Amino acid sequence: MTLADPPRLPVLVRLLPAGSYAGRSRMLLLRSATAARRTWLVILSGFAEPVFYLIAMGAGLGSLVGSLPGPDGVPISYAAFIAPGLLAASAMNGAVFDSTFNVFFKLRHSKLYDAMLATPLGPVDIALGEIGWALLRGGLYASGFLTVMAVAGLLTSPWALLALPAALLVAFAFAAVGMAATSFMRSWQDFDLVTLAVLPMFLFATTFFPLSVYPRWLQLVVECLPLFHAVELMRGLTTGVVHLGLLGHLAYFVVMALIGLAVAGRRLGALLLR
Amino acid sequence: MADGPVQARGLRKRFGEFEAVRGIDVDVAQGEVFGFLGPNGAGKSSTMRMIACVSPRSDGTLQVLGLDPDLQGPRIRARIGVVPQQDNLDNELTVRENLEIYGRYFGLSRRHVKARAAELLEFAQLTERADDAVEPLSGGMKRRLTIARSLVNDPELLLLDEPTTGLDPQARHLLWERLYQLKRRGVTQIITTHYMDEAEQLCDRLVVMDGGLIVAEGTPAELIRRWAGREVVELRFLPERRPSVAELEPHVDRVEELPDRVLLYTSDGEAAQSAVHRAGLRPESALVRRSTLEDVFLRLTGRTLVD
Numbered sequence: 001m002t003l004a005d006p007p008r009l010p011v012l013v014r015l016l017p018a019g020s021y022a023g024r025s026r027m028l029l030l031r032s033a034t035a036a037r038r039t040w041l042v043i044l045s046g047f048a049e050p051v052f053y054l055i056a057m058g059a060g061l062g063s064l065v066g067s068l069p070g071p072d073g074v075p076i077s078y079a080a081f082i083a084p085g086l087l088a089a090s091a092m093n094g095a096v097f098d099s100t101f102n103v104f105f106k107l108r109h110s111k112l113y114d115a116m117l118a119t120p121l122g123p124v125d126i127a128l129g130e131i132g133w134a135l136l137r138g139g140l141y142a143s144g145f146l147t148v149m150a151v152a153g154l155l156t157s158p159w160a161l162l163a164l165p166a167a168l169l170v171a172f173a174f175a176a177v178g179m180a181a182t183s184f185m186r187s188w189q190d191f192d193l194v195t196l197a198v199l200p201m202f203l204f205a206t207t208f209f210p211l212s213v214y215p216r217w218l219q220l221v222v223e224c225l226p227l228f229h230a231v232e233l234m235r236g237l238t239t240g241v242v243h244l245g246l247l248g249h250l251a252y253f254v255v256m257a258l259i260g261l262a263v264a265g266r267r268l269g270a271l272l273l274r
Numbered sequence: 275m276a277d278g279p280v281q282a283r284g285l286r287k288r289f290g291e292f293e294a295v296r297g298i299d300v301d302v303a304q305g306e307v308f309g310f311l312g313p314n315g316a317g318k319s320s321t322m323r324m325i326a327c328v329s330p331r332s333d334g335t336l337q338v339l340g341l342d343p344d345l346q347g348p349r350i351r352a353r354i355g356v357v358p359q360q361d362n363l364d365n366e367l368t369v370r371e372n373l374e375i376y377g378r379y380f381g382l383s384r385r386h387v388k389a390r391a392a393e394l395l396e397f398a399q400l401t402e403r404a405d406d407a408v409e410p411l412s413g414g415m416k417r418r419l420t421i422a423r424s425l426v427n428d429p430e431l432l433l434l435d436e437p438t439t440g441l442d443p444q445a446r447h448l449l450w451e452r453l454y455q456l457k458r459r460g461v462t463q464i465i466t467t468h469y470m471d472e473a474e475q476l477c478d479r480l481v482v483m484d485g486g487l488i489v490a491e492g493t494p495a496e497l498i499r500r501w502a503g504r505e506v507v508e509l510r511f512l513p514e515r516r517p518s519v520a521e522l523e524p525h526v527d528r529v530e531e532l533p534d535r536v537l538l539y540t541s542d543g544e545a546a547q548s549a550v551h552r553a554g555l556r557p558e559s560a561l562v563r564r565s566t567l568e569d570v571f572l573r574l575t576g577r578t579l580v581d
């Protein structure tokens with residue numbers, strides 16, 4: 001009964017308070033997977049949403065819009081334009097939902113994390129484990145949606161294979177930040193702020209129309225939003241317009257994930273270990 | 275008692291401005307059952323949480339199993355079992371999964387936790403409910419499951435915060451018997467309780483806490499001898515016939531007035547009862563009994579154990 005596992009994030013671990021990471025966050029995945037066996041229908045429903053949008057907007061609205069300029073200016077069909085946007089948005093939505101509503105409930109109501117902290121697990125195990133679960137779910141949805149895109153002929157380049165790991169990174173970053181934000185929330189009312197942050201991003205961060213429709217100042221605002229970077233990343237990969245600029249978008253999410261994780265781990269510790 | 279499993283000196287816990295534990299010294303010896311008694315808000319749970327390494331101390335020193343909770347929290351927690359005051363079972367898992375998954379948090383193998391869960395279900399008499407959800411279990415069943423869960427890692431030190439609150443008498447006696455078995459196997463136990471019979475029955479030694487301080491310490495017998503005397507005469511009077519304390523005091527060592535009765539502390543209950551009678555006082559009812567921890571508690575904290 002010792003702390004067997006060598007920590008997998010040594011640098012980060014040394015920055016964290018003693019005892020906050022036992023290297024056993026996969027046990028939280030086991031727990032979530034066990035619990036999910038009874039709620040798989042709810043989980044599956046997450047597949048459907050982006051597919052509905054794709055059909056309604058891509059096929060319906062697309063017949064009016066025709067084509068739009070792709071990332072390199074070459075016109076692509078409206079469906080091919082919004083599909084990567086929907087992929088990015090679904091990675092965001094799934095991760096944010098899991099890491100805010102679900103985590104808040106466990107934190108404040110079911111006292112689940114209190115029980116876990118009476119074992120050798122630390123707050124960082126919990127943060128990583130919960131984010132990891134959000135990630136698995138996000139990965140499942142992204143694979144499903146990518147399959148739909150492939151079948152609909154919306155994937156035009158082998159680079160599209162990389163859209164899956166990219167979606168996982170995006171989900172990780174959103175889950176980490178979502179969890180960090182949740183640790184500051186006091187009541188369910190505060191969740192209106194989550195909707196307030198997520199919904200406008202979903203609508204305006206170039207998911208449904210290109211950046212060029214905005215005046216310059218608004219373009220600058222949109223370019224700061226995380227979902228914008230996710231959409232750019234996905235659109236580049238699924239249409240095969242790959243350039244070094246994509247690495248910049250990747251870096252954005254790596255930084256976002258690390259900050260979110262560090263804040264979430266610390267805040268969980270401060271909240272639970274009083 | 276130099277190297278007992280728990281050693282605290284000047285231990286304090288502050289929540290903002292408020293100080294819940296105000297400098298206590300505790301020494302728990304290997305293999306003993308140690309009790310914390312005290313009225314609501316005395317600081318028992320706050321102390322237990324510090325020992326369980328889930329609440330950092332504000333001041334003082336603390337060693338649990340020879341280690342410092344501030345530095346070695348996870349290593350200590352790997353070797354202790356905790357029953358919190360409020361059940362925090364995992365409502366998304368079944369009864370059995372609650373034990374198995376919890377065991378996995380300790381890094382125990384799948385095979386090991388499977389076998390251990392089966393034993394513990396038997397221990398908690400929940401085998402028939404093993405594959406049910408936790409939510410619909412009765413309060414007592416949940417409590418039993420929480421206690422079973424605390425044993426999944428074969429702890430050397432068991433922390434039980436009001437373990438039997440909500441249990442029916444039969445389940446309480448069963449638990450006492452199980453705790454006695456654990457004691458015989460050398461498991462050190464720390465218990466808080468509001469039931470004096472439980473404290474007398476289980477605890478080798480106990481402390482009474484009040485307002486964040488320890489106000490008395492000893493074996494149950496020592497505490498009774500020191501603070502309550504040998505016998506108690508319980509008198510009930512009609513309100514209009516109730517005598518003043520001054521009228522009763524000459525006949526006994528000490529008088530304690532409760533809303534519904536008067537307690538007389540004395541070395542000889544029968545003699546005190548006759549003396550009261552000779553003085554012309556006529557109680558509705560009179561009962562001579564041995565002193566208990568409840569009397570100690572009342573003397574020290576001015577309150578009854580279960581209020």
Ligand SMILES: Nc1ncnc2c1ncn2[C@@H]1O[C@H](COP(=O)(O)OP(=O)(O)OP(=O)(O)O)[C@@H](O)[C@H]1O
Binds near residue numbers: 274292314319
């Ligand atoms: N997290 C907290 N934040 C602020 N105050 C707290 C916190 N936990 C406990 N307290 C306060 O500390 C005091 C001691 O509480 P504690 O739970 O230790 O008492 P207790 O002896 O266990 O009482 P009970 O018999 O009711 O369980 C109480 O006044 C309580 O309000």
Ligand SMILES: [Mg+2]
Binds near residue numbers: 318319320435
């Ligand atoms: Mg308490």
